[in-house]
Amino acid sequence: MKIFICVKQVPGVSEVKINPKTNTLVREGILSILNPNDRNAIEIALTLKEKYTAEVIALSMGPPQAEEVLRETLAMGADKAYLLTDRAFAGADTLATSYTLALAIKKILSESDPEEKYLVICGAQAVDGDTGQVPPELAEELEIPQVAYVLNVEFKENKLIAERKFRAVEIVVIETKLPALISVLNDINEPRYPSMAGIMKAHNLEIKHLNSADLNADPSKIGLNGSSTEVWKIFVPKRKGDRIILRGTIEEVVQKLCQNLKDDKIL
Amino acid sequence: MSIIIDEDQCTGCGNCVDSCPYGAIELESNKAVVLPNCNLCGICVEDCPVEAITLERDKASTEKIDLSQYKGVWVIAEHYKEVVHKVAYQLLGKGRELSNLLDSKLTFVILGANFDEELRDFSEYGMDEIIYIKSPLLKDYYSDLYVKVISELIEEHKPEIVLIGATPTGRDFAPRVAKRLHAGLTADCTGLDINPETKNLLQTRPTFGGNIMATIRTPFSRPQMATVRPGIFKAPVKIKKEVPVKVIDYNFTEEDSVSKIIKFINTSKTPVNLEDAKIIVAGGRGVGSKENFKLIEDLANVLGAELGGSRITVELNWLDPDRQIGQTGVTVSPKLYIACGISGAIQHIVGMENSNIIVAINKDPDAPIFNFAHYGIVGNLHEIIPILIEETKRMTLNKE
Numbered sequence: 048m049k050i051f052i053c054v055k056q057v058p059g060v061s062e063v064k065i066n067p068k069t070n071t072l073v074r075e076g077i078l079s080i081l082n083p084n085d086r087n088a089i090e091i092a093l094t095l096k097e098k099y100t101a102e103v104i105a106l107s108m109g110p111p112q113a114e115e116v117l118r119e120t121l122a123m124g125a126d127k128a129y130l131l132t133d134r135a136f137a138g139a140d141t142l143a144t145s146y147t148l149a150l151a152i153k154k155i156l157s158e159s160d161p162e163e164k165y166l167v168i169c170g171a172q173a174v175d176g177d178t179g180q181v182p183p184e185l186a187e188e189l190e191i192p193q194v195a196y197v198l199n200v201e202f203k204e205n206k207l208i209a210e211r212k213f214r215a216v217e218i219v220v221i222e223t224k225l226p227a228l229i230s231v232l233n234d235i236n237e238p239r240y241p242s243m244a245g246i247m248k249a250h251n252l253e254i255k256h257l258n259s260a261d262l263n264a265d266p267s268k269i270g271l272n273g274s275s276t277e278v279w280k281i282f283v284p285k286r287k288g289d290r291i292i293l294r295g296t297i298e299e300v301v302q303k304l305c306q307n308l309k310d311d312k313i314l
Numbered sequence: 315m316s317i318i319i320d321e322d323q324c325t326g327c328g329n330c331v332d333s334c335p336y337g338a339i340e341l342e343s344n345k346a347v348v349l350p351n352c353n354l355c356g357i358c359v360e361d362c363p364v365e366a367i368t369l370e371r372d373k374a375s376t377e378k379i380d381l382s383q384y385k386g387v388w389v390i391a392e393h394y395k396e397v398v399h400k401v402a403y404q405l406l407g408k409g410r411e412l413s414n415l416l417d418s419k420l421t422f423v424i425l426g427a428n429f430d431e432e433l434r435d436f437s438e439y440g441m442d443e444i445i446y447i448k449s450p451l452l453k454d455y456y457s458d459l460y461v462k463v464i465s466e467l468i469e470e471h472k473p474e475i476v477l478i479g480a481t482p483t484g485r486d487f488a489p490r491v492a493k494r495l496h497a498g499l500t501a502d503c504t505g506l507d508i509n510p511e512t513k514n515l516l517q518t519r520p521t522f523g524g525n526i527m528a529t530i531r532t533p534f535s536r537p538q539m540a541t542v543r544p545g546i547f548k549a550p551v552k553i554k555k556e557v558p559v560k561v562i563d564y565n566f567t568e569e570d571s572v573s574k575i576i577k578f579i580n581t582s583k584t585p586v587n588l589e590d591a592k593i594i595v596a597g598g599r600g601v602g603s604k605e606n607f608k609l610i611e612d613l614a615n616v617l618g619a620e621l622g623g624s625r626i627t628v629e630l631n632w633l634d635p636d637r638q639i640g641q642t643g644v645t646v647s648p649k650l651y652i653a654c655g656i657s658g659a660i661q662h663i664v665g666m667e668n669s670n671i672i673v674a675i676n677k678d679p680d681a682p683i684f685n686f687a688h689y690g691i692v693g694n695l696h697e698i699i700p701i702l703i704e705e706t707k708r709m710t711l712n713k714e
Contacts, residue, residue: 058335058336058522110350110351110353111350112351134350137352137353137354138353138354138355138356138369140498141489141499142492142493142496142498145493175335175521175522176521177501177502177520177521177641178500178501178502179485179489179501180485180488180489180492180499180501181489182489183485183486183487183488183489183490183493184489184490184492184493186490187461187489187490187493187494188493192457192458192572192573193457193486193490194457194573195457195482195485195486196482196485196486208576210579211482212482213394213455213482213483217394217578217579217580218578218579218580219455219575219577219578219579220575220576220577220578220579221573221574221575221576222573222574222576223572223573223574224572224573233642234635270354271354271369274498275492275496275497275498275499275532275534275535276498276499276500276530276531276532277356277369277530277531277532277533278355278356278357278359278360278528278529278530279360279516279529279530279531280360280528280529281333281357281360281361281526281527281528281529282526282527282529283526283527290684290685290687290690291688291689291690292679292684292690292691292692293689293690293691297693297697297698297701298701300691300693300698301691301698301701301702301705302705304673304689304691304702305702305705305706305709307689308650308671308673308689309709311671313593313649313650313670313671314617314650314706314709
């Protein structure tokens with residue numbers, strides 16, 4: 048059994064601020080990090096590995112410096128890591144990204160036992176693009192079933208049993224065939240920190256680089272060429288609101304507020 | 315495929331350096347230079363005041379399919395236990411605007427088992443046509459069956475635009491359908507419009523944690539697909555209308571799906587329904603502690619409101635995760651939103667800015683929340699809210 052985890056290096060966006068004078072991003076001091084939700088995917092993979100026998104393989108598509116997040120994934124306990132890196136991959140939307148990731152998974156499988164069962168685990172969403180579209184698209188490209196927004200998962204006789212969140216209080220338990228893909232939410236587990244031994248081990252492991260030639264990729268399906276969507280323009284969200292600040296003693300402002308809400312036919 | 319900077323045009327103003335979210339542009343000898351970590355996102359293209367930056371695709375990728383054979387706007391509904399998610403009706407509101415701009419038909423697509431009786435109710439939302447895919451198995455959601463049926467329908471009928479709710483279900487099947495059709499899909503749109511010149515769909519969504527808005531287009535492929543969160547658009551006013559219905563019968567059995575539903579679990583928690591709430595009282599870091607949240611809850615109770623909070627309150631375990639409002643929580647649009655001790659980080663704002671009336675109570679007069687509030691009160695919420703509770707009780711009594 049192989050467990051693939053797809054991880055992404057992202058800008059630490061909660062730190063991204065807009066300079067109100069120039070309307071541009073203030074990027075100083077912003078670090079690139081491992082997408083937080085991907086840690087939950089790694090944690091699930093490692094838990095499954097401890098329970099069943101499996102090889103955990105991490106994949107990431109990105110520039111050469113995305114090696115850092117793969118190194119971190121190895122330190123947490125993944126067995127192998129591959130970085131999909133090539134100038135030709137740049138500008139990829141989710142269609143092109145899922146195509147490229149699928150090629151790498153197929154290549155890795157073909158180099159061992161192509162019949163071996165596998166599971167792909169992704170974080171449900173990345174904090175930068177935040178589309179959540181890559182996991183289902185990757186499953187489609189691999190022609191395997193998917194279960195999105197998984198809370199809990201186990202294997203049973205070559206089958207996968209997954210609890211899927213439907214709405215806040217409703218859960219559906221789904222059984223599907225392996226190979227399969229699951230995406231996981233960010234509140235399902237407490238991801239482990241890399242141990243000192245893990246960090247030392249990760250330091251010595253090789254991270255294999257795969258480019259478009261290694262993957263035998265169709266140039267029309269990768270990067271910007273393989274993308275159907277493109278950014279047309281970008282802007283800073285407009286500020287709304289009437290900005291009426293109510294003043295006076297506490298009793299006065301509360302009365303003013305209630306009167307206003309009454310006038311607005313809210314209360 | 316590459317990004318090209320016209321050195322003759324470039325004035326070295328540095329706008330692109332500031333706007334690049336990847337830090338992939340630098341100035342060398344007063345000209346912009348693109349570094350290898352460029353992601354070709356195209357943000358700089360729009361930001362260049364002298365149009366010195368262009369993003370070029372290879373010819374092959376822009377070879378057009380015949381876009382003109384794609385016509386009409388589709389809204390694909392979803393349901394849980396045969397109750398249609400209201401986001402579908404909200405999409406019909408927006409869908410009608412778009413179809414009017416394009417002078418085309420608005421179609422409502424639903425997959426189910428027992429909707430015959432409801433068809434008349436659906437038609438009151440004023441669409442031009444209903445497509446009802448009927449099979450006993452479709453009383454529940456099966457990922458692969460939805461993908462198969464919807465992909466085949468789209469290939470056959472060729473709609474120009476397909477709108478889907480950004481719910482756990484919509485987010486499950488929409489990307490897979492898009493992949494199968496190699497169609498562009500934009501997630502979590504908060505604005506949809508038609509470019510008057512090209513007639514392309516313009517899809518606006520928050521990105522980079524809601525700090526910036528990006529407008530996405532899909533110039534070379536069809537259909538143009540978008541998911542939209544519940545609460546962003548308003549459902550149309552119901553009208554009396556006879557709408558033609560196309561019923562397509564399938565006889566799916568459990569064997570047709572690779573996945574099986576084993577059981578449904580309803581967690582014992584009281585369902586939280588922020589999306590439908592008329593009034594929401596939400597707390598932020600300023601509430602101070604889990605114990606103090608009781609005060610916020612009391613206010614919610616006297617107002618008959620639903621209780622919510624910002625991300626930090628969930629992270630600190632003051633509040634259940636299903637009550638989180640914002641970018642990574644739910645998007646809400648109540649009549650009245652009372653933000654207590656919420657500073658107003660943009661990640662929170664994107665989840666509540668569509669509320670009709672926003673009231674902010676915060677002790678920091680410079681808190682960004684006041685920029686979005688219709689009524690602001692600067693002060694200590696622990697002193698203000700008890701009085702607000704009393705005043706609300708008094709008003710309710712007077713009414714009775």
